[in-house]
Every structure is written in structure tokens, then in C-alpha cells.
Amino acid sequence: MIDIPVDYDNLISIGSMMGSGGLIVMDEDTCMVDIAKFFLEFTVDESCGKCTPCRIGTKRLLEMLDKITKGKGTMEDLDKMEELCYHIKANSLCGLGQSAPNPVLSTLKYFRDEYVAHIVDKKCPAGVCKALLSYVIDREKCKGCTLCARACPADAISGTVKQPHVIDPAKCLKCGACMEKCKFGAIYKK
Ligand code: SF4
Ligand code: SF4
Ligand code: SF4
Incomplete structure (x- = not known):
């Protein structure tokens, strides 16, 4: 998707967003499961706690991601995460909760093979997740x-x-x- 124009509508259509207009370039040395975890840690910290899907849901997502980075995840966890992501997005009051699951959903969609490698092969292809290397x-x-x-x-x-x-x-x-x-x-x- 290197040719995707960087504008509001196009980025939304592929599960991303303009945000503050920054662009982060990552290569094969970045683990996509670990990066989803990184973003979830941020939203768990930032959640004000007013609504349950954001307050509790992001914590449960983070726990599942952590489990996967430690080689203890299951393929069922991927389905559970996806379901929880859509629930959080649909039932959170503000933009933070509504967008918090995006890194999980987009990495699951475009880099699913990396999740599978952590779960089935017990390997982190990027060599980032300590428990697996x-x-x-x-x-x-x-x-x-x-x-x-x-x-x-x-x-x-x-x-x-x-x-x-x-x-x-x-x-x-x-x-x-x-x-x-x-x-x-x-x-x-x-
Ligand atoms: S979605 Fe917004 S209002 Fe609801 S808990 Fe999260 S940060 Fe607070
Ligand atoms: S062998 Fe020693 S220096 Fe090398 S990674 Fe392990 S603890 Fe670190
Ligand atoms: S002992 Fe061998 S592995 Fe260790 S630093 Fe020297 S060459 Fe490298």
C-alpha cells in the first residue's frame, strides 16, 4: 500500500488516521504484535475510566497481546481480540476509546502472519519479543x-x-x- 495517498479519507479507509500528521517508518525489525501492545499501553494509561468498554476492554486487550508476545497465546485469542476491538469501538464515548483498538485491528488484518508465528511457531519474526528469542x-x-x-x-x-x-x-x-x-x-x- 505504498501508493496510498496520505489524506484523511484514504488513511481512514485502511484503518489508520491522520492524527497529528506524523508518519512513523518501521521495517522488518519492528514486531507488529509488540507495536500493537505499545499503543494499547498508551491508551490504557490515558483512558479516563468513564465508560466500561474503554476502561476494562483495553486492559483485556493488552493482557491478550502480552500473552501472545510471551508465546502463550492461542488462535482463539485472535478471534476474541477482534470481537472485543469492535465492541470497544462501538461502545466507547469518545475518540480515545473509539480509536484505541485500531492498532490491534490493522495489525491483525495486515500482519496476521506475525501473530500466527508467535502463537503457533513460538517465534517473533522481528526478534523483538524476549520470551521467544x-x-x-x-x-x-x-x-x-x-x-x-x-x-x-x-x-x-x-x-x-x-x-x-x-x-x-x-x-x-x-x-x-x-x-x-x-x-x-x-x-x-x-
Ligand atoms: S472512551 Fe473516552 S470517555 Fe470513555 S473511558 Fe475512554 S477516554 Fe474516557
Ligand atoms: S548472554 Fe549475557 S550479555 Fe548476552 S544476552 Fe544473555 S545476558 Fe545478555
Ligand atoms: S568470545 Fe567469541 S562470541 Fe564472544 S565476543 Fe569474542 S568472538 Fe564474539
Whole structure:
């Protein structure tokens, strides 16, 4: 949809809105489930609480999104979320509640495969959702420089100088500090 004209009616027709006129560019390193969660966290905080669908409904949506990002979601959750989104939109008093479910509905519509990957494959394709990724050292590329082990806050990396190092997944906090330190591109997320 790169050719969609950026104006009020066209953006509404694809489930978005003009808002304050800003445009955020995201690539494949942004997880669409995580981004829906990010927007829901904002609306849950901002909801004034006057009407129940917005006050409670957005919280339930956020809980389901959180469950999915932790690899505990089910395909039924997707149907439940969709139903709840339409209920919130139709029964909220002001624009905040009426538009709060939009990020969920549009990501479900255009990036459903990402939701399915989290639920069925227990994978976050963008490598963002911590519960679903692990850090690994490629033995072939590792030079045994020890930089990663010294940077690890959890003492999760072992190995001797000039020998391939190994990450203990049970200790790893998934902070990414080791990957930033490695000058040989030997550490990757999977
Ligand atoms: S829809 Fe508007 S009025 Fe209703 S709880 Fe949400 S913020 Fe308040
Ligand atoms: S920083 Fe990279 S090359 Fe050095 S020990 Fe760690 S994984 Fe191996
Ligand atoms: S991701 Fe963080 S906690 Fe895990 S091995 Fe790397 S530095 Fe250690």
C-alpha cells in the first residue's frame, strides 16, 4: 500500500488516521504484535475510566497481546481480540476509546502472519519479543576474544581464551550486551 495517498479519507479507509500528521517508518525489525501492545499501553494509561468498554476492554486487550508476545497465546485469542476491538469501538464515548483498538485491528488484518508465528511457531519474526528469542554463539565465527563474557551481566557466557564461547540459555537475561560487544558478528538472535 505504498501508493496510498496520505489524506484523511484514504488513511481512514485502511484503518489508520491522520492524527497529528506524523508518519512513523518501521521495517522488518519492528514486531507488529509488540507495536500493537505499545499503543494499547498508551491508551490504557490515558483512558479516563468513564465508560466500561474503554476502561476494562483495553486492559483485556493488552493482557491478550502480552500473552501472545510471551508465546502463550492461542488462535482463539485472535478471534476474541477482534470481537472485543469492535465492541470497544462501538461502545466507547469518545475518540480515545473509539480509536484505541485500531492498532490491534490493522495489525491483525495486515500482519496476521506475525501473530500466527508467535502463537503457533513460538517465534517473533522481528526478534523483538524476549520470551521467544535466544542468543547463540556461532562456533565457526567465534575467535574466543572473551569480550562478550566480560560484558555479560549474568555470567551466562563461558569459554577459554581463543576457544569458541557458549551461552547458557538458563542464565541469559536476553539483554543483547554480548551481541553489541562482539566484533566478529559471531553472536546472533534466533
Ligand atoms: S472512551 Fe473516552 S470517555 Fe470513555 S473511558 Fe475512554 S477516554 Fe474516557
Ligand atoms: S565476543 Fe564474539 S568472538 Fe569474542 S568470545 Fe564472544 S562470541 Fe567469541
Ligand atoms: S544476552 Fe545478555 S545476558 Fe544473555 S548472554 Fe548476552 S550479555 Fe549475557
